[in-house]
Amino acid sequence: MTVTAGPPRSRKPRNFPLYRTVSRFVRDPLREIERISTAAGGEIARLDLGASHPYVVTHPDHVQQVLRKESENFVRDGTFWRPLHSLFGDSIMSEYAEWELSKRILQPVFSTRTIRSLSDHMARAINEAVAQLDEPAREGRSIEVLPEMGRIVHDTVIKVLFGDKIRKAEADRLIPAMERLATSIAFRFLLPFVPRSIPLPGDRAFSAGLQVMDETLYELVDRFRYDPGEGYDIFTALCKARMTEGSGLDDNWVRDNLLAMWATSTETTTVALTWIWPMLAAHPDVTARLRAEIEAVVGDEAVRPEHLHRLPYVKQVVQELLRLYPVGWIFPRIALKDTVIGGVPVEAGQTVLISPFLTHRLESVWERPLEFDPERFTPERARARHRYAYFPFGGGPHQCIGRHVFNMEAELILTAILSRYRPEMAPTEGPVQARIGATLRPNQPLHLLLHPVQR
Ligand code: HEM
Structure with a gap:
């Protein structure tokens, strides 16, 4: 006779009363959440924030259940999505029918075919933007990393994704406004259940940033509404859809999607590229191997898309960078x-927090998780891993x-x-740590001295 155990007994999640350690949480929220995730060791944890009790889900099987297997049950809605x-x-950053519509319209801009057709254009834009570093390099002046990475990313994205339709004066308003939004949202992001009537640090900067963003984006909508031109860019896709899809799509819809695409295409990439430099400065062996690969494949040429498939270590370094610093660090459902x-x-109505930052640092999933080691991303090792590790x-x-x-x-x-410079990182004020905002920015300005490569 066989005896079956019956359905598994339900368990209680481990509870973490964060309101009891509120000062620690407010001082360094990221470290506190990381501490909780480590203590839970991949099991489901529940944060007790007093007014709210979200679950923190980190185990790859559980992440897969939320994001993929039960994606229709776990949606981008509720208090934590409010900010x-x-x-x-x-826009495309929402849920339900509105998300589906925006996604259907924007998806073609990101198809493999379109991206491939834009790749030469992208490489040219990048080579031009990077060449502007020659001047500080020649003069021995250090550069501040985040604004310079931002400049290169914005120049590229405006040309390639926004069809060169944003004028310099408009970009000069959008860039600082976005920066204000990305940093000032931090408290609303962490404490979304606090009503708007109670002021939080960052609220005024957020409103000011949003106002500039709105003025500039509505000006752009005005200019391109009925004449978006041709091409495979975001303006063309949105404004053409507005003309052809009927009354459901108005100026606000175009504005919402322009803002969503501007934020996701610039802030994320800028911040990720900023983290590369402290990582390389701390790992001269990785830097030496990168340089050797680049020298052998690219030499003194301008980099082209065809080079990329012969630069596997460059890819591994970027992948490992996003393991330790996945700039889209948390997303609620x-x-x-x-x-x-x-x-x-x-239960229905409860919030589940998914965080690549936490899963990527779990000891039960990754060996020596805090170490920067691009060898984790050799194709064999990457293939052997859980899809949601x-x-x-x-x-x-x-x-x-x-x-x-x-x-x-x-x-x-x-x-x-x-391929052009040997970057040298200036000393920092203590350890470089991640600071929470819409993304994970470094806690201090970083500076690089660029020595031109002598061949
Ligand atoms: C370091 C670079 C990036 C990271 C880490 C990142 C991360 C993410 C993550 C985690 C999501 C899923 C959010 C969720 O499930 O709620 C997402 C969605 C999205 N990302 Fe990125 N992203 C990056 C770069 C970009 C770039 C360059 C673009 C555009 C050019 C972009 C556009 C989007 C859009 C539109 C969505 C929403 C997709 C949808 O809901 O259907 N992202 N991104």
Whole structure:
């Protein structure tokens, strides 16, 4: 006779009363959440924030359940999505029918065919933008990393994704406004249940940033509404759809999607490329191997897309960078129906927090998780891994639409810089740590001295 154990007994999640350590949480929220995730060791944790009790889900099987297998049950809605909804409205960064419509219209701009056809254009834009570093390099002046990476990324994205339709004066307003939004949103992001009537640090900067963003974006909508021109860029896709799809799509819809695409295509890439330099400075062996590969494949030529498939180590370095610093570090979901994750009942209406930052640092999933080691991404080792052990671009229906653009752009930029210069990092004020905002920016300005490569 066989005895079956019956359905698994439901378990309670481990509870972490964060309100009791509120000062520690406010001082260094990222470290506190990381501490909790490490203590839970891949099991489901529940944060007790007093007014809210979100689940933290980190195990790759559980992440897969939320993002992929039960994606229809776990949606981008609820309190934790509120700060982002106030920015992006009913755009591709929303949910339900509004998301589906925006996705259908923007997807063709990111198809493999379109991206391939734009790749030479992208490489030219990057080589031009990187060449502007020659002047500080020649003069022995150091550069500040984040603004310079931002300049290269903006020049590239405006030309390639926005069809060169944003004028310099407009970019000069959009860039600082976006920066204000990305940093000032931090408290609303962490404490989304605090009503708007209670002021939080960053609120005024956020409103000011949003106002500039709105003025500039509506000006752009005005200019291109009925005459978006031809091409495979974001303006053409959005404005043509507005003309052909009927009354559902108005100026606000175009504005929401322009803002969503501007934010996702610039802030993420700029911040990721900023993290590369402290990583390389701390790992001279990795830098030496990168340089040798780039020297052998690219030499003194301008980097071209055809070079990339012969630069496997450049790819590995970028992948490992996004393991330690997945700039889209947390994304919430709300359950529409009761379900069970890893034996823990999750009731309808509850929030589930998914964080590549936490999963990528789990000891049960990664050996020596805090060490920067691009060898983890040899094709064999990457293939052997759980699909959701590594997910800097999310997964399921909302998986990042720009991941191929990012990979190509980041690999081209890193290669272009290292083929021209030997960067030397200036001393920092204590350890460089990640600071929470819309993305994960470094906690201090970083400076590089660029020594021109002598051949
Ligand atoms: C370091 C670079 C990037 C990272 C780490 C990143 C990360 C992510 C993540 C985690 C998501 C999923 C969000 C969710 O499931 O709620 C996402 C979605 C998205 N990303 Fe990215 N992203 C990056 C670069 C880009 C770029 C360059 C673009 C555009 C050119 C872009 C456009 C988008 C869009 C439009 C979505 C929403 C897709 C949807 O919901 O259907 N991202 N990204």
